[in-house]
Amino acid sequence: MFGQSRDEVGRRGEDEAAKYLRSLGYRIVGRRERVLRGDIDIVALDGRTVVFVEVRSRTSTTHGHPAETVGYAKQRRISELAAAYIRRHRLEDCSARIDVVAVTLLPGEKPVVEHYQNAFDSP
Numbered sequence: 001m002f003g004q005s006r007d008e009v010g011r012r013g014e015d016e017a018a019k020y021l022r023s024l025g026y027r028i029v030g031r032r033e034r035v036l037r038g039d040i041d042i043v044a045l046d047g048r049t050v051v052f053v054e055v056r057s058r059t060s061t062t063h064g065h066p067a068e069t070v071g072y073a074k075q076r077r078i079s080e081l082a083a084a085y086i087r088r089h090r091l092e093d094c095s096a097r098i099d100v101v102a103v104t105l106l107p108g109e110k111p112v113v114e115h116y117q118n119a120f121d122s123p
Contacts, residue, residue: 004059013057013103013111014041020101020113026051035084038077042101043085050096052082054119057103066102067116075120 004012018028021044030043042053054074056066070078078098086092100119104112 009057009059009105010055012105014055016057016103016105016111016113017053017055017101018042020115021053024115033085035081035088038081040078040081040085048095050086050091050094052078052085052096052098054078054098054100055103056100057105059105059107061104066104067100067114067119070100070119 014031018031021042022028024046026044026046028042028044031041033040033043040052041055042051044051044053054070056069058066075098082096082098086094086096097118098120100116102114102116104114106112
């Protein structure tokens with residue numbers, strides 16, 4: 001991964017996360033969905049549940065696990081974006097949740113994908 005920009009690492013992580021979610025039977029309905037001057041990494045359907053997926057990618061665990069980077073402020077922002085998406089698409093009657101997928105992309109190794117369903121409650 002040496003020499004890759006943050007955006008390239010992010011896109012690769014999102015690709016790996018989408019592939020993983022599809023393998024679980026999720027249907028990806030959107031990627032990098034623009035809402036309220038922000039992006040929702042992946043919007044998917046898990047059965048009849050709308051799932052908003054925050055993907056965190058790292059090329060090293062030197063500075064901690066990728067999932068550790070989703071602090072309270074980021075959780076609040078993701079919740080705001082998810083609520084705006086629900087309003088925009090009139091999905092108020094649907095069940096929804098927020099998942100986090102952590103992708104570790106170590107050079108020369110297979111990507112490690114970790115999925116945290118219902119990772120946090122919307123504040």
